[in-house]
Each structure stands twice: as C-alpha cells, then as structure tokens.
Amino acid sequence: MTAAPPVHQQLGMTDTEYDSVIDILGRDPRPAELAMYSVMWSEHCSYKSSRKHLRRFPTEAPWVVVGPGENAGVVDLGDGWLAALRIESHNHPSFVEPYQGAATGVGGILRDVFTMGARPIALWDQIRFGNLDNPKNRYLLNGVVSGIAGYGNAVGVPTVGGEIEFDRGYDGNPLVNVMCLGIMQREQLVLGTAGTPGTIAVLLGNATGRDGIGGASVLASASFDEESGAKRPSVQVGDPFEEKKLIEACLELYDKNLVVGVQDLGAAGLSCATSEPAGRAGVGMDVDLDRVHTRESGMTAPELLMSESQERMMAFVSPENVTEVLEIADHWEIDSAVVGTVRDGGTLTITHSGEVVAEIPAASLADNAPLYDRPSARPDWLDDVRSRPGPDLTAYEPARLLETLLDDPAIGSSEWIHEQYDHMLFLNTVIGPGSDGSLLRIRGTDKALAVSTDGNGRLCYLDPRIGGARLVYEAALNVAVTGARPLAVVDNLNFGNPKKPEVMWQFIESVEGISQACEALGIPVIGGNVSFYNETDGVDINPTPVVGVLGLADPMPMNPPRLSRAEEGMELCMVGPAPSGSLAGSAVQRVLGKRNGGVPTAPDPATAVRVVEFAVELAHRVAVLHDISDGGLAVAATEIAIASEIGVTIEAEHPFCEDPHRFLVAAHPGTVDLPDDIVLKVGVFGGKEISINGSTIPLDHAADLYKNALPRRMD
Amino acid sequence: MKVRVELTRRPEIADPQGTTIKRALEDLGFKDVASVRVDKVFHLEIEGDDPQLIHRQVTEMCLQLLANPVLEDFEIEIER
Amino acid sequence: MKVRVELTRRPEIADPQGTTIKRALEDLGFKDVASVRVDKVFHLEIEGDDPQLIHRQVTEMCLQLLANPVLEDFEIEIER
Amino acid sequence: MKTAVVVFPGSNCEHDVANALEAIGGQTDLVWHRETDLSGFDGVVLPGGFAHGDALRTGAIARFSPIMDAVASAARAGKPVLGICNGFQILCEAGLLPGALIANRDLAFICRYVDVEITDTTSILTNQTDRGQVVRIPLNSYEGNWVDPSGTGRVVMRYVNDPNGSSGRAAAVANEVGNVVGIMPHPERATDPLLGSDQGNVLLQGFLRSLISV
C-alpha cells in the first residue's frame, strides 16, 4: 500500500514547478492557488515545451493587426474590413468521446474568434484516424463527423472544408483539429484585456459545473494508456444553442461598444479568464466565486476555478455600462453574473463563501510559467527509413493504380463527410468543400477570402522540415487556384511526447520548414496551437503539423475556376517543375502497402513563389485550375474529369509523383498563353474514358470508385 | 423475449437538452419544476427464452453499442 | 417529487433510429434481435407532495409540450 | 407589401431569406419571437435554423413563442405563411400544417442539392411554377423526414429521388387553403448562379406574388 503522490503531482505538476510557485508566493499555495497554477502551467495552456521554438515563426507584415498570443490572429483586408483566424486541436477529448470531443472543439474555436469581435463565418475540420478496417476507427470517424455536424450546423456556422487522412499511427490517438474564420469591421476589434481599475467582470453564458475538471492539465497534457478510461468523468458536453445565443449577445455588445475587453473560458476556465486579461492589462482583480452561477451544488473553489464548462465568456465592462450589458444578455436569454472588479496593483484576489481562497500576482500565472528547452536529437532510425527504396511502378498498369487510389478513403470524395455539414449557410460559399481551397465572398464588397488547410504526417515523418515547408506551399497553392493571394498562416502542431529527443527534433524541424516557406511567400504566422503527447502506450504519432492559409481575392474572379468547368477539346497543362519521379511518402506508396520511406522532394522556394503568383493571376481568366497533391497528376486530372463529367487522355511522365508546388490548367488551345519554361502539356479532355499513358478506365467507373470510397466503408 | 434497456446519463454530465426543456416548461407557467433530465430507453425483442442468456447478450450489446459508458449508465430489464 | 415520463412512439410511425440500431446490432453479430424501438424518457423533479396534483400537472406538460400526439403516447409514473 | 421574417433563438437562416426576398423586390423586417403583433405585415416567413437548439423535438418549444399566436391568426386571415426547414417543423408542431418531421431515414444530416418536382401550383410558394417543373435547391436538415398519419397534407413539391424517407417523397406541404406552406429544402439558398443555382427564385417570387393577391 503506497502513499498517494503529493497533490501537485496528481495535478500534473513537477516538484520544481511546485517550488517556483512557493518562490512566487513566498509561502505554500492554498488549494485553489495550486489548482490555478497547475492548469495554467500545463503544457496545453503554457506551451512550456514549445514556446522557445515558436519564436522562430515569422509573425510580422504590414497587414497583421493582431499576431500570435491573442485568442485569434487578425489581418487587415482593406476598406475597414478585418479577418480573424484560429486553429485548435481537440485530439485527446475526441478519443475519449468522439462526438462531444469534436463538438466542444468546434465550440471552443468559435469562441476564440468571436472573442476578438468578429462574426464567425466558416469552419474547417482537419481529422486523422487509424485505418477504417478497424471498427473502432469507423466508430471514431462517425462520432467525430457527427459531433462537428451536430455542433457546427446547430450553432449556425458553415463548415466549408477540411482534410482527412488515415494512418495506423493514429489508431490509439486520432487527430481532430478545427479552424474558424471570422470577419469584422475595424471598430469591432476587441482584445482580451481587463481594462483599467474599476472595470467590472461579467460572466456570460452557461452555468458552471464540474465539466472537464482537470481537463486542461490532465486530459490535454498527459499521454494515453490503458487507464485513460479513468479520466472519463471529466468529459464535457457541448451546447450549440447556448453558444449561438452567446455569439449574438457578444456581437451586440461589440456593436454597441459596451465592452473594454473579452476573454473566452476554455481550458483552465475561470483561472485563465481572470488572470490572463488582468496580466495583459497589468492590473489585479477581485473575484467573488459565490457570484458565479453554477449547475451543480457544493462546488469547491478549486473546482469552480478549474471547471471547463462550455459556452462561457468573461466580459470586462465599465461600471456605467453594466446594466445595459445585463439587459442584452437577458434579451438573448443567456445567464449573466457580475463576478469581479478590476483593481490597481497586480494582485488577483479570489474569495469563496466569504473567505480568501487565492491571492496571487495575476501575471505570474502566464509570465512566470515554466519554459523548457527540452533536448532534441535526430532519430537514429531516420536514415534507414529514408534509404528504403521507392515502389517500382513499371510492374503496374497506370489505370489499375489509379483505380486503387480513387478507392482510397483519404483520396476519394469527401462527400460522405462534408454533406453532413451545412457548408452553404450565409450564402457566401462560392467554392465549398470538394475542390482545393474554399472561396467565401464578403457581401457588400468585391472581396473574397480563400482558405485551405493541409497536413501530411507521412511526409513529415520522412522529413519534418521539407514536410512542414511543403504543407505551407500546398495550402498557399490551394488558395491561389481560387484567385486569392495568400495573406497569413495559422498552424496546429500535433506531435508525440516532447520528453523524447526525437519528437522535439521533429517539432523543431517542422517549425523551421514552415517558417522558411512562410518567409519565401512573405506571409506571417498569426496564430496556432500545439498538441503534444499524441502517443499511445509509448508509440508516438507521425509528426503531424497542420497549416491553414488565408488568402484574399480583391476583386474576386467574376467566374472563378471550378473543377466542373472542363470541356471537350480543352487542353490539360501542368504548371510547375517537371516531376522528379520520387514517390517518398506518396499515396501510391501507401496504397500499394509499401512501408513509408524514401527522401521527399524538397520544395524550391523561388519556383514555388512564382507558381503561386501565376496561379492567382490565371484564376481570373481560365475555366479550371487544380493543385496537384495526393495521387499526383493522375488523380488531380481525374478529379477534374469526374467533376466535369468528361473523359481525359493523359500523356505524362511520373503521373503519380507528388512533387510540390505544381498545378493543372484546363483551357481551350490558344486561349491562354503559358510560359513554356514551367508549363507542360499533359493531356486533352474528351470522350468518356480516362486514359493514362495508354492505359484506360471508363469515366463512370472512376467516378463510382471515387464517390464510394468512404461510403462503402462507412455505411 | 421483450427486453427494455434504460440509459441514464451520469449525474455529473451536463444535459443541455434537459435545461432547455426546463426553461420552456417554466415559460409555460410550470414553475415547480426543479429539474429535467432526458434519457433514452430501448425496447428490444429477442429470439430465445433463456433469461440469463438474453441478459448476457443484452449486456454485451450495451457495452458494445447501445450505451456510451463515458456519458451514461444502463439498466436491463427482461420484461417476459 | 420524482416523476418519470416515458414517450412511446406510435406503431405506425417509422423509427429510423430503431431500424439503424437493429442493423448495427446484426452487423455486430447479434442475429437474434427481432426488433428495436427507441423511446424518450424524462426524469422530472417537481416541488410538492400531492401525487394527484403532480400527476395532473405532468399530464398537462405532456399534452402541451413534452409529447407530440402525432408521433407518440405518454406514460406518467410518480416515483416518490 | 411587407414580409415578417421571424427570428427565434437558434434561428440562423433569417438574413439569408431576407436578403433573397429583398434581392427580388420584396420588403422584409426581422421580428423577434417575443413580439406579439404581426398585423403590420402582409406575410410571414419562419426561417431555417435550430430554434431552441431543437431540444425535445424540432419546433416543439418554438411553437410556444409569444409570436406564434400572431402567426396563427395571420394564417387564419389567409395571409401567406411560409416555413422553411426548421420553420416547416415549427408549423407542424403548431398544428398549422399536418404531420410531423422525424429524423432522416439514414440518421445523417444531409446538406446537398436535390431535384424537386412541382406537384401542385396553387400554393403561395408554387403559383409561379408549372406542374411537373423540376427545381434544384439545397436540402439542409437532419429531421427532414415528414410523416402524416392523418393523410390530410397537400404535397405541393416532391423529391425526384427520395433523400430522407419523407412520406410521398414530400419536400413541401400546404394546408387545404394553400396559404400556409412548409418546405424542407431551402429556396433562399438557390438564388445566385455564382453559388450554384438560382432556381429557388421562382418559388420566392411566387411567395411575393401571393402577398398581393390576398
């Protein structure tokens, strides 16, 4: 019978971290104080293992209004318009309970965006699972997609795109990342500041219950193992209806200029929503926990401070506006409570049933958070993996390979997923899910925003730096082919256990690759999220950084390119460097059952930039553009053929090679002049067959495989 | 045999639907409603007549599909 | 007082959830399942201690809000 | 000629409908569900969304909103009353249309274009169309599966291919008089070729036309 470990350890805190709490306070922490430090200093909230390396990202550009650090990044779109973008992971909660985990992930990312003053106009989902032959993974995919649909559709924000990938590595640890875009007029921008002394803290929205107690520090910052079931009671349940009312109420507060600042309650709940805004404003705050409206009785101070009950916001309001704020909350039928007052000096004083339960320097929760420079080392297995020979395709008929690819659930149509999402609400979705980037018009202007989100764990496994860079170029190109110029990047860095030097190395290399590509394209990183400890029973996932690129089309193309606009007689051309033939990390390598291996083709920054700019320009005058990614030219051309319901005859070298920054153009001969140093004619549209280098497959058969790749496994 | 399985949501798990319904009942003038929780019940008809066996089968069904152990507990009742 | 209200779906009304669950159970190898019906249960806590009165109140709640006569019948059970 | 677009907590298509109607010459006001008077309006639209989060049953709680008495008397007065998606569900719950809407046959939310055939041209929605005419408009619902044991519902539009199990493939249903119509797909989402289709306009034009005729 061994004695239970000390409380701070149970809360996920190391002894050294505990000692620095004692140093800060000059005494032992009270229970509530310990709870606050433990959640705020968790990996999830403090980024203690990653902060040092995230500084590498380029974050500046004239159009950046708010960079990393706030709830969402904000860029200037001109004419008084701003866009807010943020991405967030909900990997561990989605493994524990796929529906609620994904749903609350959507709720959280929405709050990050409307906390800034913006109206959320679109969502994207980035989801990764183990292979679908395992029923558990079908259950997870089903649950996650229903959860995103159940929350996103009901809250009334369209989900207009995303990405899905399957790999055995995600078997015990699926990835669920969600991204949200919002727009606003400049005057509506709000920051997460508590304002000046005298300002009143008003808690809006859901009653506080014991949801996700310890979630921040336990769920999101500890690895999975057989006992993860034990952590289950802290599952949170999302309420999109409450969130919808909260959105409308908050937007009215911003319109009427009634708030000094706003902070959403996510991980670390009240601890974060009091200390962070106070810290940012260099003030203190008196908070009375007895004022907090609760769902359950008898909640302790630590529970109230750590609760992750969803759909709550903290508004900071000047005294004269409090009544009006409470009236607006009433109108929208949400609960509200005045819970605190901003004070001079930096002390955060929290009382509960008349007793002081916490008295700490507000800023210390954020500013004094531990910062680790964890050892990193290139994995010793990497050379073996990179020296694996690529598959020899000469043994296969191209058309048969194409069939196998089209039937792959990650390459086949995502209809089964995105038709469960409302992707049309607000009538802005000019180009929705199912092509490259999504294109959203901004009503009352000639502008449109394009967004694409991309990841590729297999590539990053072989070379995290090249992989990271290629993600940025791919997303940028996905945006460019809709006619939008890339403006900014958000990233979600999903990695294994940072205490392992190889994982830290993968992390640092990915950040380097993403940074280099951003610098080449001249686009800043305006926000992101880090998810470590994606491992099960000691096995780490493939390093899976995910990026989202936001682009602006101003003006929007009158008649933007679409996959469905190819016609009889149009020529198919490839723009970009001639393919090297490398199949390292490619879809073909995967669907042939070959182990992931080889050396991925490095991007060429100068060419990438030229290709991206050329795509933006072409998008205003051609019928079809499509970026080349999974499955190479062959799959990209087939996607056009299927969407346009017309055959295509392809004559090209290495049709399955996935080399970076290349795209396809379809146009009638002689209608567009293409610089021949980066353009190759690779085919012509016509007939009812897809023919690759002489090997053919009927169009309707291809379409059938493509459309049923997911349904035939899921239904 | 007829079997009924009732799922009851764990007390600590939020029930937004119940909360919304409570609000609605209050708006309709039913002020004495202290709380509302919404749960699910399955009515199964199963071939066979060995109660023990069927109980075992249904328990399996609950663990594998019907109940979500994260959110709810289940109760099996063999009706006849 | 604790009151339990069960809504039972009218036989003539389709039950997509029941049908889907039946299929899922079969896929899992539970072949003896003849039929599955899914119904809703409400657990209400109501101030007061007069069972008759409470029964009347809850009947009202069902007629007005909780049950949709087109789809379902309701059954009220005062638990204590 | 003015149309009230009723906003319930949880509605989300109110602006889309209003914009679509205004774009073809209609006049609209958004009216909060706590209001009680619609006498100043010539017609009413209950827009799509998730009123009250669809708690209990879709439309079950919204039906008791203070505004609903005014909606009912507008319907009795013969004014055009159009429920789209969630609005359709509310009209059924309120007894202004027969039947009820239950979960889609495949228990999945469906958001995609569907082909819908006009079967009756005498309603406030279909008076500008021809019998047998087919329009492509987006469906966007989880509870789109209409059941009508009473058999009294007048189906004015039906799906060409059954997407959700709706009885008689009903996509839009009218009361006897034809001044109250519920439609499950979203005509307002098919009002701009740039977004994929403008074939919903003919339906909204029918609605506007019917404002005048009463």
Ligand SMILES: Nc1ncnc2c1ncn2[C@@H]1O[C@H](COP(=O)(O)OP(=O)(O)O)[C@@H](O)[C@H]1O
């Ligand atoms: N999980 C998903 N949810 C919604 N849309 C998705 C999802 N996965 C893929 N899509 C859509 O399918 C299309 C192709 O996705 P993807 O294969 O990632 O394109 P690319 O390879 O060009 O990045 C995109 O429009 C994307 O938005």
Ligand SMILES: [Mg+2]
């Ligand atoms: Mg693409």
